Amino acid sequence: MKCTRCKQEAVMKLKRHNSSFCPECFDIFFSRQVEQAIKKNRMFSREEPVLLGVSGGKDSMSLWFYLHQAGYKAQAVHFDLGMGEYSLRSREIVEGFSKQHQLPLEVIEVKSLINYSIPEVTKKVRNRPSCSVCGMIKRHLLNRYAWDNHFSVYATGHNLDDEAATLLGNILHWQDGYLAHQSPVLPSPHPKMVRKVKPFYTLTEEEIRWYARLHDIPFIAERCPLSKRAKSFHYKEALDFLEEKSPGTKHMFLLGFLERRDRYFASNQEKVELGECSRCGMPTTLEVCSFCRLMERLDSQKERSEENNAHHGSE
Ligand code: SF4
Ligand code: ZN
Incomplete structure (x- = not known):
């Protein structure tokens, strides 16, 4: 298998782009995707401090590495959720990476701020899905942290698979309000709420996994122990099935929606x-x-x- 760009030996094949790449040319492809996403959506500049949420998973760890090597000013923040072995491992990976590359990192221990770990909270709040409670707590603590530390932009590692799965869920349940706001950039509706951006929204999980592998980026492979029943896994499985039959489906689905969103859902964007x-x-x-x-x-x-x-x- 030859690299589509340089004709050297290729190490991977990306079906949706009908291309094969050697490691060097894959890096060029990868950084073009990210730079285009950042520029097209005016996410941030190289001068602007970017707060970056790192969970220890492959997406946020790869984004951390990417922003660092591309010369962006990223300040990482990691939430220690107090989920036993899983949180210990995640924290260890994030702290080790920060030391290895001398990257700034702040660890926020949820329990030390609110007196409860996330599993302690979700055990007590049985009438809401764990992710909804956990997400609300993290959003609150994050906005407060960004406001206290004067950050205006927050980046996450959400990828094309995540965004396409969210879109599918919102369409299946006709969540017009969510559809109106689904975007790689969520503007800040209030000075105390940080703007949120997703520089990896055009890259698939598979591509990010390749990037992490080629750059020896450590990450935690297990899923969050509380996420087992998350519906988004079924949506991802359904989209994987369609992608397998017809490569490029996820990309067309998400990017096609983003182009049309304002035409069909603008009336739901009430302030x-x-x-x-x-x-x-x-x-x-x-x-x-x-x-x-x-x-x-x-x-x-x-x-x-x-x-x-x-x-x-x-x-
Ligand atoms: Fe929290 Fe759900 Fe994410 Fe786990 S998967 S960290 S419970 S939001
Ligand atoms: Zn309050």
């Missing part, structure tokens, strides 16, 4: 008025934000169980 939470001061449409309401609920549950224990203890 919501955001005030500030009376407890924590972060943006919300309510008097007390959902994060603070959750914290109050957990604290009152704890008080009740302590009272019960004291009561039984005194009997």
